[in-house]
Amino acid sequence: MIVLGIETSCDETAAAVVRDGRETLSSIILSQVELHRPYGGVVPEIASRQHSEMLPGVIDRAMHDAGVGWAQIDAVAATYGPGLASSLMVGLSTAKGLAMRLEKPLIAINHLQAHIYSPFMSPEAPTPAVVGPFVALVISGGHTCLVQCAALGEYRLLGETIDDAAGEAFDKGANLLGLGYPGGPLMDKIGRTGNPKAIMFPRGRVRSPRDVGAGLQPELCFSYSGVKTALLYYLRDNPLAAGDPRLPDVVASYQEAIVDTVIDRCERAMETMSTLCVGGGVSLNSRLRLKLQDLAHRRGLRLLLAKPVFCADNAAMIAGLAGMGGGLTGQHAFGTDVVPALPVCANWV
Ligand code: KG4
Ligand code: ZN
Numbered sequence: 001m002i003v004l005g006i007e008t009s010c011d012e013t014a015a016a017v018v019r020d021g022r023e024t025l026s027s028i029i030l031s032q033v034e035l036h037r038p039y040g041g042v043v044p045e046i047a048s049r050q051h052s053e054m055l056p057g058v059i060d061r062a063m064h065d066a067g068v069g070w071a072q073i074d075a076v077a078a079t080y081g082p083g084l085a086s087s088l089m090v091g092l093s094t095a096k097g098l099a100m101r102l103e104k105p106l107i108a109i110n111h112l113q114a115h116i117y118s119p120f121m122s123p124e125a126p127t128p129a130v131v132g133p134f135v136a137l138v139i140s141g142g143h144t145c146l147v148q149c150a151a152l153g154e155y156r157l158l159g160e161t162i163d164d165a166a167g168e169a170f171d172k173g174a175n176l177l178g179l180g181y182p183g184g185p186l187m188d189k190i191g192r193t194g195n196p197k198a199i200m201f202p203r204g205r206v207r208s209p210r211d212v213g214a215g216l217q218p219e220l221c222f223s224y225s226g227v228k229t230a231l232l233y234y235l236r237d238n239p240l241a242a243g244d245p246r247l248p249d250v251v252a253s254y255q256e257a258i259v260d261t262v263i264d265r266c267e268r269a270m271e272t273m274s275t276l277c278v279g280g281g282v283s284l285n286s287r288l289r290l291k292l293q294d295l296a297h298r299r300g301l302r303l304l305l306a307k308p309v310f311c312a313d314n315a316a317m318i319a320g321l322a323g324m325g326g327g328l329t330g331q332h333a334f335g336t337d338v339v340p341a342l343p344v345c346a347n348w349v
Pocket of ligand 2: 140280281312
């Protein structure tokens with residue numbers, strides 16, 4: 001089954017062609033980061049206008065690079081949530097139009113479930129069926145959550161952030177430090193040369209069941225507003241000059257506080273599970289990858305990290321999950337509107 005996937009939930013315009021859920025024939029990702037950089041964040045109006053302008057060309061390139069004709073496409077898939085409403089609309093309505101024109105099925109995909117699936121996109125990774133039940137960590141600019149998966153398609157949210165996502169904590173920290181946007185990759189690079197133990201920033205914890213959604217365990221939830229405030233006060237009391245040699249230590253210590261909380265929550269979530277899958281833009285972070293590998297080694301876990309090309313937003317994971325039978329199909333797909341606040345799953349409590 002060959003699926004054309006479309007992803008426009010935030011500021012990447014992406015299209016990909018994937019065979020049988022795992023073989024990526026092409027994957028085109030057009031980043032809009034330069035357009036949003038002057039504003040220090042994604043501007044929804046700019047994002048949707050850019051998606052409208054660029055998506056047809058991105059789809060053409062994906063088709064061309066895959067070397068397949070329209071007649072060989074078996075289904076068209078697109079993200080229907082969560083994300084920016086006006087951005088999602090461009091991808092979903094384009095997919096609906098294409099599916100109707102080609103007289104092929106439409107598959108509407110949950111972006112977070114696609115991140116969960118992304119570690120399985122590597123040809124060398126085992127299939128979900130071989131892996132069996134697993135825990136997924138989705139860690140990105142918009143989301144940070146732990147999901148228990150009995151199998152692909154059977155999800156249960158275990159914990160999530162109660163304030164900022166981990167990527168947001170990186171980006172806001174970088175902003176306070178006067179670094180560029182998006183801050184995550186810069187923090188990763190600068191932090192590599194610093195001492196992560198130089199400053200003890202707080203490891204945010206969620207203690208009360210009242211602070212989390214129904215059925216969630218506070219000890220599996222995340223909170224990043226405290227570490228950001230701690231950095232703000234640290235910089236007020238210890239201002240850094242331009243080119244200050246202390247910068248790498250501050251960055252490494254701040255990064256360590258974020259990474260440590262992730263490792264702690266993963267360790268707790270893995271008490272009775274043996275496979276941990278990790279996807280989302282922040283899973284590109286080298287310190288996080290190292291400490292996840294250390295955790296897996298220490299606890300004898302199987303760790304499936306998404307390949308770097310499938311970590312940040314991409315359409316291959318959309319086409320991939322669609323090819324594995326995930327998402328809304330038939331009239332459910334054609335009938336759905338975009339759902340900007342779509343949860344990762346409907347939890348049974
Ligand atoms: O998955 P993604 O592309 O978009 C969302 O769905 O949110 O993730 C983007 C986020 C941004 O916050 C970015 O700063 C962060 O991922 N990020 C990183 C790294 N690369 C990207 N954070 C830390 N270290 C990195 N190397
Ligand atoms: Zn994403």
